[in-house]
Amino acid sequence: MIHKIFGTLCVILAVAVGSVLHAQKPAVGYAPITVETPARPAGQQDVLQLTTxxxxxxxIGIIGLGMRGPGAVERFVHIPGAQIVALCDIEPDRVEKTQEILVKAGLPKAAAYSGSPDAWKKLCERPDIDLVYIVTDWKNHAEMGVYAMEHGKHAAIEVPAAMTLDEIWKLIDTSERTRKHCIQLENCVYDYFELTTLNMAQQGLFGEILHAEGAYIHNLEDFWPYYHNNWRLDYNREFRGDVYATHGMGPACQLLDIHRGDRMKT
Known part of the structure; x- marks a missing residue:
């Protein structure tokens, strides 16, 4: 009896599975994402080994004194050879509050720019700035970086440095054309764990690395008030993807020698 019941169940299961498989549409093949490299301007060279x-x-001139800008000022006052020349934020009170960091460190106040959406351009146009440090909302990163380099400044841009492929290529083209450094401030490649792991890998402790994974998981509940006009939360509501892909990808690329003898292909 048990054998008959078991056999009947197997037949029913086989028929059910067969019906489901028969009802399913043929699997659709998905081609990998391809990213075309635009034609490079004649005579323009890359900046991978650029020295100045x-x-x-x-x-240094710093644009953006909300979530991360003041922390950057705190760090710079302890670095020999770094001089904060100008500070900029659309909200004047943030500029004044950040000036207190300089005063507390025994340094003179920086030139202040605020009150206008275009105030940052005046900072970039100053002749006494070597590096523009951009710590604003994401949508302005690429435009500010391009403008800074076009006015003879090196550019350091918070993550993500650009929001579209067109913006990425504008940053690359401008850096190559002006021969100015343009760095994305990907803090995850400089953290203790990542640098320790990279050093171990370079010393051969892991052998040949063939596979690496990374992700971005971060509870920002405590930080929402610091974002001007709630721009960060608004963006996260509209877009559900990984907004900081380079947090995981950056350290992985270093481990795999990407742009240091190897390359990434999609």
Missing amino acids: PKMETVR
């Missing part, structure tokens, strides 16, 4: 004349003092 040494500076005894790096004069």
